[in-house]
Amino acid sequence: MFRSLPELKRAICLTIAAASFGFLGHSDPAAADFLSEPGGSNLVFISQHEYTPLPLGSVEAGNCPYAVGDARSVIAVYDVAKAAIDAKLRSLYAAGQRKISLVLWHFFNQYTYAPPQTTYLNTYCEMVFADGVLSTKHQANLSALIATIKTIGFTQINFRFVPTDVSNPMEWNSWDEAQFQSNWNLIWQTRQLIYQSLNSVPGASPPRVLFDLGAELGGMWAVPQQYGPVNPQVLRQYVTTLWSVYTSNYGVSDTTGFSIVPGFSGQISAQISAYDSTTGGRPNAYGFDLYGNEPAVAAGDYSSFDTQLDFISSELGSAGELSKELFVQETYFNSMLARNALSQATQKGISFRYLFQWPYRAGHATDIVDVFDLSPYFSYASSGASYPSLSPLFFPPGTFIYQDNLYYTNGHDYCRYTTVGPYTGGTVARIPANMRNVGFCSPAIPTGWFRVSDRLYYSYGSTYCSSRGPDADQVSGSTVFWGIFSMMTNLGSCQ
Numbered sequence: 303m304f305r306s307l308p309e310l311k312r313a314i315c316l317t318i319a320a321a322s323f324g325f326l327g328h329s330d331p332a333a334a335d336f337l338s339e340p341g342g343s344n345l346v347f348i349s350q351h352e353y354t355p356l357p358l359g360s361v362e363a364g365n366c367p368y369a370v371g372d373a374r375s376v377i378a379v380y381d382v383a384k385a386a387i388d389a390k391l392r393s394l395y396a397a398g399q400r401k402i403s404l405v406l407w408h409f410f411n412q413y414t415y416a417p418p419q420t421t422y423l424n425t426y427c428e429m430v431f432a433d434g435v436l437s438t439k440h441q442a443n444l445s446a447l448i449a450t451i452k453t454i455g456f457t458q459i460n461f462r463f464v465p466t467d468v469s470n471p472m473e474w475n476s477w478d479e480a481q482f483q484s485n486w487n488l489i490w491q492t493r494q495l496i497y498q499s500l501n502s503v504p505g506a507s508p509p510r511v512l513f514d515l516g517a518e519l520g521g522m523w524a525v526p527q528q529y530g531p532v533n534p535q536v537l538r539q540y541v542t543t544l545w546s547v548y549t550s551n552y553g554v555s556d557t558t559g560f561s562i563v564p565g566f567s568g569q570i571s572a573q574i575s576a577y578d579s580t581t582g583g584r585p586n587a588y589g590f591d592l593y594g595n596e597p598a599v600a601a602g603d604y605s606s607f608d609t610q611l612d613f614i615s616s617e618l619g620s621a622g623e624l625s626k627e628l629f630v631q632e633t634y635f636n637s638m639l640a641r642n643a644l645s646q647a648t649q650k651g652i653s654f655r656y657l658f659q660w661p662y663r664a665g666h667a668t669d670i671v672d673v674f675d676l677s678p679y680f681s682y683a684s685s686g687a688s689y690p691s692l693s694p695l696f697f698p699p700g701t702f703i704y705q706d707n708l709y710y711t712n713g714h715d716y717c718r719y720t721t722v723g724p725y726t727g728g729t730v731a732r733i734p735a736n737m738r739n740v741g742f743c744s745p746a747i748p749t750g751w752f753r754v755s756d757r758l759y760y761s762y763g764s765t766y767c768s769s770r771g772p773d774a775d776q777v778s779g780s781t782v783f784w785g786i787f788s789m790m791t792n793l794g795s796c797q
Contacts, residue, residue: 341656342401353383380443434487462514471540520562524572549582570617589631604643634664689728701727717743741788767796
């Protein structure tokens with residue numbers, strides 16, 4: 303029904319030049335870090351079984367493929383899911399992430415849905431209704447969320463606007479001035495709200511804010527017709543007009559312009575040409591959404607990243623833009639193979655400063671948002687170096703990464719961590735067969751409610767049970783773990 307971020311990136315990544323798929327295997331790890339700053343996550347969704355349930359309404363049910371079935375935008379439901387969302391933010395920060403990215407999917411049409419068609423007023427799936435300005439409730443939600451992000455200590459917020467449905471210029475046959483004005487008014491009103499919220503929180507300097515004026519719209523009029531907009535010239539007009547209006551009011555210091563999925567030759571150059579055609583000039587930063595060819599990635603082949611990196615290197619290089627601030631706005635969740643593939647950017651003259659992961663697990667081509675806990679980030683924080691091995695039979699004591707999981711070994715036994723911290727380790731291709739897997743590492747989980755992925759449990763210290771129907775108090779008081787200490791006994795369902 304709606305074109306959305308996942309659909310666009312899937313279509314493009316499926317068509318990246320076949321010449322780049324010449325081998326099957328893992329990318330070689332880089333010898334040193336390829337990111338110069340701590341990054342973070344796109345915290346965009348929260349599933350309904352993570353907070354007080356608000357089931358999809360009758361009109362939404364079965365029509366929300368990009369809302370992971372039942373999820374809502376964190377902005378839309380922050381008032382009712384604050385405890386769960388705040389817990390997520392704290393876990394990201396505790397894991398060493400220092401930047402956060404938020405997405406506002408928005409639309410403006412003759413909105414008539416109300417309960418029971420939708421269970422949350424002014425929302426539809428992951429989107430929010432906005433006629434040039436957010437609703438009073440969503441303004442309050444966003445203001446409170448931004449304040450929490452500053453209070454926790456994040457140093458940067460990337461805020462992304464995604465017009466959908468009739469607000470999406472990808473779908474316009476001809477210029478729509480009313481929709482453009484609605485989108486532009488929403489941008490400046492929301493920008494003002496964010497800065498006001500940051501300034502209202504006392505204490506340290508506020509985090510830097512970087513606005514994406516149209517997520518993944520960059521250069522989309524230059525892609526093959528079957529993947530591009532209904533009217534390429536209208537989309538280019540939208541991008542140049544919005545860029546002109548924004549920069550004439552605010553300059554270029556707090557915007558990345560329009561993020562790009564660099565799936566086709568000429569796409570980046572087309573976006574730079576659009577900037578050059580305005581009085582606003584070029585942005586100081588470029589953000590890229592980078593994913594591999596899905597069938598190849600599912601088979602362990604990440605070589606399709608090379609084609610996209612070549613486009614970035616060639617087209618930014620020709621325009622003299624490689625020295626600008628470059629970053630990865632989206633890529634797979636905590637993937638060492640993706641990290642190794644992206645680290646090849648340095649060999650092509652590309653210096654990515656930081657990276658945001660998306661809740662999309664590499665290799666799961668049909669499940670775009672299967673990650674509930676985004677705190678694991680150690681694959682991207684890793685140098686990619688191999689874990690030292692003194693013997694083919696055992697590892698020396700320490701922390702290591704294997705298949706995107708974090709483990710500890712005492713030299714003979716090994717266990718998987720149950721919580722995250724701002725640490726990482728070397729990588730291993732295999733674990734010696736004679737080393738003993740003792741499950742999840744201790745200590746036992748303290749008494750109280752806790753979550754593992756999307757399941758809720760109660761710990762008695764040495765035993766635990768699973769919840770049948772979590773309520774708000776249980777969810778808000780829960781802590782996220784990666785797994786359950788192997789020595790704890792499962793009592794079954796909680797009574």
